[in-house]
Amino acid sequence: MGTRGVEGAYQGALRAFQNPMLDLLHRTYAPFVVTVLAMMFTPERPAVAVADAHAEIADALDQLRAAGYGDDGDQPMPAGNARDLCRQWVHAGWLVRQVSDGVEVYRLSAHGVGALEVAGRVGGARTRVSESRVRTLLEAVERLAQDADPDVMARMARLQTEIDQRRRELDRLERGGAVETVDDDQLLEAAENVLHLARELPADFARVAESIKAMQRDVVADLRQDVRPTGEVLREYLERGRQIMDATPEGRAFAGALRLIGDPAQIDDLWNLLRTVLRHGFTALMPETQRRELAEVARRIEQGVKEVLAAQRQASHVITTQVRNHDPMRDRQVDELLRDVMSGFHTWVPGSRHGAAVAPLRRLPVADVGHLRQNMSDTR
Incomplete structure (x- = not known):
């Protein structure tokens, strides 16, 4: 194994783990974050009002802490209140805060959606190598080859083959042939494949x-x-x-x-x-x-x-x-x-306390212009 190859692969892994999606799953409190976000955001509820989100996360924290989670090192719980946690999640790129119809809401970012999808896939039933998944792959490759092939005669030959196959099947059914049934196991595999594709x-x-x-x-x-x-x-x-x-x-x-x-x-x-x-x-x-x-x-x-x-x-x-x-x-x-303004904030915030009052500007400052000329002959 070459040193340069190992180093390049390691650098690529480091870049991958800087992605907010993998960063979320790698955090100490990832189980709590995944649980809360998955329960709060659903297909029927893609956006949650900021106030509602803070209330629901605070309630989840209280319930889990009351159940004993966070008391030992094996099941850590995040510190801080719900508002602070949401601010951290927005900064990390898992949530997006925006205004919708005049109301501030949170939405899952693409990284947040991807992290929940990965966690759900790993924690749920494992996808299997099934006839449905392999057929999906083969059909995609076949369609890619057809779209990439500019040969008119080859395209016509493929279409004619499909027409002949459909005509033979139609003739068989018209003669009273039975529709071929598919057993339940194959149907279940096909349904799982549909769900796998839809989750992404x-x-x-x-x-x-x-x-x-x-x-x-x-x-x-x-x-x-x-x-x-x-x-x-x-x-x-x-x-x-x-x-x-x-x-x-x-x-x-x-x-x-x-x-x-x-x-x-x-x-x-x-x-x-x-x-x-x-x-x-x-x-x-x-x-x-x-x-x-x-x-x-x-x-x-x-x-x-x-x-x-x-x-x-x-x-x-x-x-x-x-x-x-x-x-x-x-x-x-x-x-x-x-x-x-931002420079003033950076200067003021370090020395300020929470809830500190800010003296308002009650009047605009008066410019000191000195002596103004009063007539054309006044040279002062």
Whole structure:
């Protein structure tokens, strides 16, 4: 084993564990964080009001401490109150604090969603190498090969083969042939594969929304640093606002997926297919949590699409508003004022106490201008 290879692999592992998702799972209090976030955020409740979140986390802390958790070293509990914990989780990148309909709410970040998905997958039933999973892989590879092959004659030959196979099956059924049934074990494996694929979607949707918001911040920052007159930058930045979905790899990938799931009729078809599956007898062999999760697949997709499109609209609105109000001189003055304010806070906070009063500025300072000339002949 080469030293350079080991060192490169170790550096890659170090970078991986700096990811907020793995950092969450590596923390001492990870079981508590995963438990609270998983109970607080559900597919039906993707956003939680800040006040409600603080109350629920405080209640969870009280219940666990009353049950004896945190008294010994094997089951540590975090110190501090719920507000402090949420502030730490926002800073760590597990939660996002934002304003929705005039109310401050918390949402899981993409890293938070991914961490919960990993914890749930490891703690629940292990996924198996099944016919359904292998078939999904083979079909994906086959579709990739077909899309990558520009040969018209080869494409026509494949289509003709499929048509012949479907025609033979149709002829057999018309002659009174029986529909081939699938045993319950295979159906269960296929349902588990569907759930496995669906569990990754919330984190994917969250990553798309966050990439759009990050691009929005970058565009606004570029605009504030752009010293060109408004007329010169107007068209350029408005175009960036309109093309925001195409500006990131995640956005471009989502735009392709949207062609499959963006049509309400397709979502309705998915609902109908899921109802057909849930009416089948094999679902009685599934745990209640899995049946409920399967029933909510379409809702989670619909909700994820709405969140991404809302992030796109918000980003376009913010960029357009910033462009139309673009004033390089005023922006520089605001930036300087904000830097002065932050500098003042850094100077004042270390020597202040909690709840310390701040003397208000009751009147503007008077400029000392000295003696003003009173007439044209006054040279003083």
